[in-house]
Amino acid sequence: MFANHKLIAFETIVIKEVRRFSRIWLQTLVPPVIMITLYFVIFGNMVGRRIGEMGGFQYMEFIVPGLIMMSVIQNSYSNVVSSFFSHKFQRSIEELLVSPVPNYVILTGFIAGGMARGLAVGAIVTVTAMFFTDLSIQYPLLTIAVILLTSIVFSLAGFINAVFANSFDDISIIPTFVLTPLIYLGGVFYSSQLLPPFWRIVSGLNPIFYMVNTFRYGILGSSDVNIYWAFLILGVFIVVLYSSCIWLLRRGTGIRS
Amino acid sequence: MTIAISLKDLRKVYANGTEALKGISLDVEQGDFFALLGPNGAGKTTIIGIISTLVNKTAGNVEVFDKRVDTHIYETKLDLGVVPQEINFSQFEKVQDIVMTQAGYYGLPRKLASQRCEKYLRKLGLWEKRSERSRSLSGGMKRRLMIARALVHEPRLLILDEPTAGVDIELRRSMWEFLTEMNNKGTTIILTTHYLEEAEQLCRNIAIIDDGEIIENTSMKSLLADLDSQVFILDSATEIPAQLNLDLPNISLYRIDGHSFEVTVTGDQSINEVFSRLDQQGVKVNSMRNKTNRLEQLFLARLRDN
Ligand SMILES: Nc1ncnc2c1ncn2[C@@H]1O[C@H](COP(=O)(O)OP(=O)(O)OP(=O)(O)O)[C@@H](O)[C@H]1O
Ligand SMILES: [Mg+2]
Numbered sequence: 001m002f003a004n005h006k007l008i009a010f011e012t013i014v015i016k017e018v019r020r021f022s023r024i025w026l027q028t029l030v031p032p033v034i035m036i037t038l039y040f041v042i043f044g045n046m047v048g049r050r051i052g053e054m055g056g057f058q059y060m061e062f063i064v065p066g067l068i069m070m071s072v073i074q075n076s077y078s079n080v081v082s083s084f085f086s087h088k089f090q091r092s093i094e095e096l097l098v099s100p101v102p103n104y105v106i107l108t109g110f111i112a113g114g115m116a117r118g119l120a121v122g123a124i125v126t127v128t129a130m131f132f133t134d135l136s137i138q139y140p141l142l143t144i145a146v147i148l149l150t151s152i153v154f155s156l157a158g159f160i161n162a163v164f165a166n167s168f169d170d171i172s173i174i175p176t177f178v179l180t181p182l183i184y185l186g187g188v189f190y191s192s193q194l195l196p197p198f199w200r201i202v203s204g205l206n207p208i209f210y211m212v213n214t215f216r217y218g219i220l221g222s223s224d225v226n227i228y229w230a231f232l233i234l235g236v237f238i239v240v241l242y243s244s245c246i247w248l249l250r251r252g253t254g255i256r257s
Numbered sequence: 258m259t260i261a262i263s264l265k266d267l268r269k270v271y272a273n274g275t276e277a278l279k280g281i282s283l284d285v286e287q288g289d290f291f292a293l294l295g296p297n298g299a300g301k302t303t304i305i306g307i308i309s310t311l312v313n314k315t316a317g318n319v320e321v322f323d324k325r326v327d328t329h330i331y332e333t334k335l336d337l338g339v340v341p342q343e344i345n346f347s348q349f350e351k352v353q354d355i356v357m358t359q360a361g362y363y364g365l366p367r368k369l370a371s372q373r374c375e376k377y378l379r380k381l382g383l384w385e386k387r388s389e390r391s392r393s394l395s396g397g398m399k400r401r402l403m404i405a406r407a408l409v410h411e412p413r414l415l416i417l418d419e420p421t422a423g424v425d426i427e428l429r430r431s432m433w434e435f436l437t438e439m440n441n442k443g444t445t446i447i448l449t450t451h452y453l454e455e456a457e458q459l460c461r462n463i464a465i466i467d468d469g470e471i472i473e474n475t476s477m478k479s480l481l482a483d484l485d486s487q488v489f490i491l492d493s494a495t496e497i498p499a500q501l502n503l504d505l506p507n508i509s510l511y512r513i514d515g516h517s518f519e520v521t522v523t524g525d526q527s528i529n530e531v532f533s534r535l536d537q538q539g540v541k542v543n544s545m546r547n548k549t550n551r552l553e554q555l556f557l558a559r560l561r562d563n
């Protein structure tokens with residue numbers, strides 16, 4: 001396949017993915033906004049006023065970066081897992097498999113779709129947050145870099161989940177039992193400074209902890225973690241997950257009999 | 258002479274242990290209209306799955322226009338269009354989007370893609386439905402949509418897995434016409450079917466597959482020539498004598514009960530003669546029907562030979 005043909009195929013997948021989540025916007029774009037607004041109202045405003053400061057910032061300011069990150073992670077993951085699984089379920093994945101589209105184009109197409117939804121929701125949440133607090137971004141490039149890389153990581157993870165999923169239950173097990181706890185314990189709502197030493201070390205094993213804190217550093221200029229470490233972790237995750245996805249596609253796991 | 262597709266000793270054992278193909282070898286020439294005929298579970302869809310890379314082969318080789326499908330992925334896939342047995346498009350997408358998306362997967366630029374999309378949706382009578390969600394199409398329309406989708410990159414080889422299953426007679430005829438026209442213009446066509454009539458109408462060559470093995474691979478003509486025996490059941494108004502003998506070559510009789518019997522006619526023995534002899538013996542026939550369809554006979558005959 002020529003490079004320009006691959007580009008057309010890539011665009012086709014991305015457009016199809018964007019069309020899918022836009023068509024079902026009531027399921028994909030609205031719920032995160034409602035959820036995040038509730039977080040702002042309840043934790044930021046009502047409870048937050050009692051809490052006062054966290055990590056040197058107003059509690060509302062403190063949680064905004066975490067909440068943006070949370071929505072990007074959840075939506076990138078959920079877009080790829082549900083879209084790829086529904087392609088499997090409806091067998092329309094066969095349209096791609098019989099065509100000459102190379103595996104890496106299939107993969108990057110779905111990842112771009114996941115990123116599109118993750119970042120779209122992230123942007124909507126950011127705008128919503130501006131109604132509750134003044135947002136000024138300290139390090140814009142770093143902020144954008146960390147959000148893009150995080151979105152790639154969780155799109156890839158969603159892809160792996162979809163490859164192994166055989167039922168609709170299988171696409172909600174990981175988000176419920178793994179992803180949500182890791183996000184909540186990843187420093188979205190509190191600074192690890194509050195934790196006893198043992199739990200601080202445990203937090204250090206949670207990759208999401210690094211992503212949330214680096215993103216918060218980009219926006220507020222303060223972080224609980226080493227920024228270089230965070231980028232290294234992101235890089236390693238992307239390389240390992242990407243290679244695993246390509247390997248699974250080549251083997252045909254879950255898609256070829 | 259170019260070979261459009263060549264299968265060499267193709268074997269498939271599914272993960273659950275089912276041995277679906279037990280060594281299939283087959284050549285189809287460019288320009289041919291080829292039928293793959295066989296009962297349920299014979300392995301037809303598995304063969305097509307391996308050709309189109311939806312099924313991983315256990316052993317053997319597939320070449321499309323002299324190129325191996327596992328090493329020349331892009332060239333061979335560009336040459337191949339597949340219409341699957343079961344619906345495999347998204348039920349939520351619009352008819353036009355399904356065809357346009359497929360065109361995109363094949364790298365067709367947008368303008369060319371929409372020309373082709375219109376051309377084939379019109380040809381298959383779906384242009385009026387282009388903006389409807391595919392879910393709302395009837396079964397026959399869904400099949401035609403899959404044909405349009407398979408043609409959008411204009412492949413040299415078109416494989417259809419039971420294209421006319423569940424399609425009414427009128428539509429079946431128009432599909433046959435359409436496929437014949439495609440074939441006349443040079444597209445090599447392979448179709449699987451359960452109906453000998455369909456293969457007979459359309460195809461020049463045929464392979465019969467049963468239980469993962471090819472039991473016959475020949476031209477339609479020579480197959481039909483072997484199929485020259487027919488069995489009729491005759492009902493008589495009067496009691497049939499126990500010792501009924503017509504004394505005709507190529508005719509055998511079997512008395513079913515007092516009022517009906519079977520007649521097997523082979524070769525070009527005239528049936529008129531049968532009636533006049535029966536008349537002489539006082540048997541008044543008041544109805545006659547064909548006992549089996551010829552496909553059944555053919556299968557039975559071939560299975561007996563094996
Ligand atoms: N994914 C699968 N896993 C396990 N066994 C399978 C699978 N697909 C097909 N088989 C088995 O392989 C054999 C051949 O099936 P195949 O679908 O190729 O038959 P077919 O000739 O297309 O039949 P039909 O005329 O009913 O469509 C059958 O015994 C079937 O049960
Ligand atoms: Mg079949």
